[in-house]
Amino acid sequence: MRKRTLNRGLAGFWWLTLVFLYLPLAIVVLFSFNSTNSAANFSGFSLRWYHRLLGNDQIISAFYNSLILAIVSSIVALMIGCLIGYGMYRHRHRKLGWLIVLIYLPIVLPDIVFGISEMAFFVQFNRLTGLLEPGLGTMIIAHVTFQIPFVALIVYSRFVGLDPSLFEAAKDLYASPFKRALHFLLPTVKPALISAFFLSFTLSIDDFVISFFTAGPESATLPIYIWGAIKKGVSPEINAIATLMIGAVALAAVLSLLFNRQGRR
Amino acid sequence: MANIQQVTRRHAVVSETRHLLFSVMPGAVWILIFLVLPSLYLMAVAFMTNGAYGLPELPLSLDAFKQLAGFGFLGWSPGNLYTLLRSLWQTLVSTGLVVLVAYPIAYYITTCRTSLRPLMLLAVVVPSWTNQVIRAFGWMNLLAPGTPLSDAAQALGLIGDYMGLYPSNFAVTLGLVYNFLPFMVLPLYAAFEKLDVAQVQAAQDLYAAPVRAFWHAVFPQTLPGLLAGTVLVAIPAFGMYVIPELLGGGKGMMLGNLVANQFAGGSNWPLGAAGALLMLLATFVGLFAMRRIGKRLGGGEEVVI
Numbered sequence: 001m002r003k004r005t006l007n008r009g010l011a012g013f014w015w016l017t018l019v020f021l022y023l024p025l026a027i028v029v030l031f032s033f034n035s036t037n038s039a040a041n042f043s044g045f046s047l048r049w050y051h052r053l054l055g056n057d058q059i060i061s062a063f064y065n066s067l068i069l070a071i072v073s074s075i076v077a078l079m080i081g082c083l084i085g086y087g088m089y090r091h092r093h094r095k096l097g098w099l100i101v102l103i104y105l106p107i108v109l110p111d112i113v114f115g116i117s118e119m120a121f122f123v124q125f126n127r128l129t130g131l132l133e134p135g136l137g138t139m140i141i142a143h144v145t146f147q148i149p150f151v152a153l154i155v156y157s158r159f160v161g162l163d164p165s166l167f168e169a170a171k172d173l174y175a176s177p178f179k180r181a182l183h184f185l186l187p188t189v190k191p192a193l194i195s196a197f198f199l200s201f202t203l204s205i206d207d208f209v210i211s212f213f214t215a216g217p218e219s220a221t222l223p224i225y226i227w228g229a230i231k232k233g234v235s236p237e238i239n240a241i242a243t244l245m246i247g248a249v250a251l252a253a254v255l256s257l258l259f260n261r262q263g264r265r
Numbered sequence: 266m267a268n269i270q271q272v273t274r275r276h277a278v279v280s281e282t283r284h285l286l287f288s289v290m291p292g293a294v295w296i297l298i299f300l301v302l303p304s305l306y307l308m309a310v311a312f313m314t315n316g317a318y319g320l321p322e323l324p325l326s327l328d329a330f331k332q333l334a335g336f337g338f339l340g341w342s343p344g345n346l347y348t349l350l351r352s353l354w355q356t357l358v359s360t361g362l363v364v365l366v367a368y369p370i371a372y373y374i375t376t377c378r379t380s381l382r383p384l385m386l387l388a389v390v391v392p393s394w395t396n397q398v399i400r401a402f403g404w405m406n407l408l409a410p411g412t413p414l415s416d417a418a419q420a421l422g423l424i425g426d427y428m429g430l431y432p433s434n435f436a437v438t439l440g441l442v443y444n445f446l447p448f449m450v451l452p453l454y455a456a457f458e459k460l461d462v463a464q465v466q467a468a469q470d471l472y473a474a475p476v477r478a479f480w481h482a483v484f485p486q487t488l489p490g491l492l493a494g495t496v497l498v499a500i501p502a503f504g505m506y507v508i509p510e511l512l513g514g515g516k517g518m519m520l521g522n523l524v525a526n527q528f529a530g531g532s533n534w535p536l537g538a539a540g541a542l543l544m545l546l547a548t549f550v551g552l553f554a555m556r557r558i559g560k561r562l563g564g565g566e567e568v569v570i
Contacts, residue, residue, distance in 0.1 A: 145300050
């Protein structure tokens with residue numbers, strides 16, 4: 001009897017928490033369809049803010065910046081991180097303590113410290129040499145830096161999960177190092193590489209703080225644009241663009257669930 | 266014979282080293298140049314003098330740290346100290362609240378059907394995949410003056426007429442709890458899932474009251490998860506920038522805002538760097554403390570981040 005009341009209470013708390021988690025997103029979605037620009041009451045369904053969106057060059061260019069930044073940084077991080085992950089696996093027997101510290105550093109560093117140290121460094125470097133002007137280039141460098149550890153750890157954990165004799169077998173069959181990489185290593189880490197790419201991509205799209213401090217005047221990403229629009233005074237277009245981003249996340253969630261189901265079957 | 270073996274072994278060592286250099290070096294060099302070097306530079310900035318346009322200049326000095334403690338041109342003022350205390354307070358309160366919400370949630374998920382659990386975890390995590398600026402914006406919409414929540418708070422006399430629940434310290438706390446809830450639910454869920462039920466049954470067999478059974482048989486087993494969650498919540502909360510900036514207004518500033526404003530406004534880099542150094546110190550002290558506690562609990566590996 002008592003147990004049942006407890007369970008009912010827990011279920012109620014669970015649904016309450018779900019409301020808490022989804023209410024702020026729901027309100028953004030709802031007001032993106034508002035026909036007036038009132039932030040307080042909903043006065044009828046319309047798509048005008050979405051129409052406005054299409055005509056806003058700043059938003060379009062912010063969208064492209066976000067995309068370029070995420071794709072390029074993920075690819076670079078994938079190459080560097082994959083090598084590290086493999087090296088970490090192959091050379092575990094050596095003391096790689098210093099390397100592990102290096103790898104974990106970008107993860108434990110508070111993002112505001114990360115962002116401003118990159119910014120301060122780039123600004124001074126630019127003053128001294130004229131290179132690395134704040135813009136997409138510096139943002140890509142910063143993003144690669146925080147993506148590398150995630151790629152390395154994913155690839156490393158894939159290798160660790162494999163039977164070591166597989167590596168011996170590949171060697172015993174007199175495959176050249178190049179052939180081994182092409183026919184054995186790459187195919188085995190392919191799933192890890194794909195998931196690492198998607199993780200890097202999401203981390204990059206989702207990042208605000210580090211992008212904010214390493215961006216130049218022409219390289220605003222979507223979160224930076226939204227931030228600026230909020231700071232300047234709320235425009236209902238933000239609801240529309242935010243809704244599109246929420247939609248993309250929801251889609252990703254559904255896809256990941258489907259893939260997971262398939263993977264388990 | 267021995268000679269040949271030695272030679273081949275040496276050859277193997279050389280190629281191993283070359284291999285190590287090839288695989289690990291690009292990344293290590295990248296992180297050294299683009300992370301370690303900037304961090305060291307930032308540390309150096311904290312010990313420089315504030316020059317023209319807020320850029321750091323020699324000579325070295327401790328001015329920035331004095332300013333951080335509140336000593337300015339006009340004598341001592343408590344502004345920065347308030348910001349520091351507010352950061353600590355907000356971290357403490359929001360972490361505590363996150364635990365209070367996450368603990369029952371994590372437990373409840375483990376009582377549900379196994380096939381349902383991934384879906385439930387996903388439901389908790391999905392909102393945090395949206396950009397944090399958008400999530401804070403959602404709360405701005407919900408807590409602004411004239412919204413149902415603010416009206417209700419006015420009717421209860423919690424806030425003055427024509428006011429909203431945002432901007433306020435309350436809004437910041439709410440935003441922090443909202444932001445970090447999944448980071449606590451996941452490790453706690455992992456702990457609950459591994460829970461050794463035999464211990465609970467043993468406690469019940471010994472006629473322990475439910476509260477006692479919980480305290481002696483369940484709680485200690487979830488402690489590693491709780492600890493991991495605390496690290497994941499408290500450390501980033503202490504340096505939070507976006508939520509206090511959007512939901513707190515001028516009076517809800519935290520250390521992250523203090524630091525960022527010194528750089529974004531270009532007013533005083535050394536002061537900002539000193540604040541960042543403090544944040545870094547807090548991070549490492551926090552990590553170290555958690556590791557020590559985690560080791561004493563015996564569940565050391567889980568707590569390592």
